[in-house]
Amino acid sequence: MEGESEFRHWDELIPDALGLIFRNLSLQEVLTVIPGVCKSWRRAVIGPYCWQEIDIEEWSNRCQPDHLDRMVEMLITRSSGSLRKLCVSGLHNDMMFSLIAENAGSLQTLRLPRSEMSDSIVAQIAGRLSAVTFLDLSYCSKIGAPALEAIGKHCKLLVVLCRNMHPLDTADKLSQDDEANAIASTMPKLKRLEMAYHVISTEIVLKILSSCALLEFLDLRGCWDVKLDDKFMKGNFPNLKVLGPFVMDYYEMNDWDDCSDYSDGSEYLAWEFLAGEMGDYDDDDEIYEGMWDAEGRLEELELRFYDGIEEDAGIYGWPPSP
Structure with missing residues (x-):
């Protein structure tokens, strides 16, 4: 109509659309800049629209533990039960794991590398993670076979499991075949499995391959005891890509530096x-x-x-x- 602007104002966009747009911004911008632009943008940031997918993994690698706990609690609360994806590193508080589980009704992707959960807390919360299809528990050194078994029994939709380890965390272990056995026994729908730097045997890897018939990718970097014959693998698992065990990776190129230490750069x-x-x-x-x-x-x-x-x-x- 004559006299009307042919463009709509940004502050008139529905909150769902604003949430999709704000995902392209950094965490810093969403939390400190966007709320001051206008009232509708502030409401979108405070509400669940921006927090159905929470990825603060990069930030969490640099922040202090008490700041991390409060950030996770705030963002999960803002998601109001609509959380579909959560990526955060270095959680150390059992209360945080319980909070995640309480809001995991729609959760499909969960990345918790370098976190300090125990077998007991995983056993308690695994039943609430039934919708998870992608799980990353890499560098979580305090859990073992009991936690993986609990996850396998309750997360029936799981298709991706990342359970890579730091070489120094497994250097003194005699065997981790019990972890691999828990995976083989309870996770038949896996399509991608990452187990870099585990102390596992060739026999247990073959058990995983026979139990997880849908497997498309297997990461065995640093699993030095595993010996897989190329001809056997191509003949029996033609669609499976295996990485390792003899592949130079980040740890070998950087003297096994641990990049999990935080700095004060984001305080x-x-x-x-x-x-x-x-x-x-x-x-x-x-x-x-x-x-x-x-x-x-x-x-x-x-x-x-x-x-x-x-x-x-x-x-x-x-x-x-x-």
């Missing part, structure tokens, strides 16, 4: 979101300026303001819209 983000979660941002300029200046990150962040958010701008300590 400013943790404190920003925690302050925002407790309510309006405090006007303690000295605290926030110290966080930004210490990291030298302020110049990297581009802030854009639009009409209609002047009343909210003061909350974040940002100038009003031009």
Whole structure:
């Protein structure tokens, strides 16, 4: 109609559409920039629309443990039971695993590398992970065959299991055939299995192959005791791709460095979101300026303001819209 704009305003998009768009932004931008653009974008970020798929694995590798716990709790709570994907590294609190399980009704992809769950907590929560099809428990050194058996018995839809280990975590082990046996006995629908740097035998690998008939990819890097005949494998498993055991990978090229240590490079983000979660941002300029200046990150962040958010701008300590 004449006089009407031919373009719709961004703040008129439905929250579901905004959630899809915001997935292309970094965690920092979604939590610290987007809420200050306009009221509708703030509502989208606070609601479940942006948090059906949560991937904070990269950030979690660098943050402090207490910040990580509060971040995971906040984002899972925001998902409001609609969580389909969760990727986070280094969880160490049993309460976090229970929280994940309580909100796992729709969860299909779960990546928890370098986390410190135990066999007992996995046995308790495995029954609530029945919808999971992709599971990554790599570098989780405190679990073993009991946890994998519980997962196999309850996660009947599981098609991908990543259970890679750090070479130093398995160097003193005599055998991990019990883990491989748990996989072979309870996970027949697997299509992809990663077991790098496990101390396992050729016999147990053959048992996995005979039990998991749908297997398409098997990662055996660093499983030095496994000897598979090429002719036998091509004749009996023509559609299976096997990686290893003699393949140079990250650990060998980097002297087995452990890249799981966090740095303080993301502390400013943790404190920003925690302050925002407790309510309006405090006007303690000295605290926030110290966080930004210490990291030298302020110049990297581009802030854009639009009409209609002047009343909210003061909350974040940002100038009003031009």
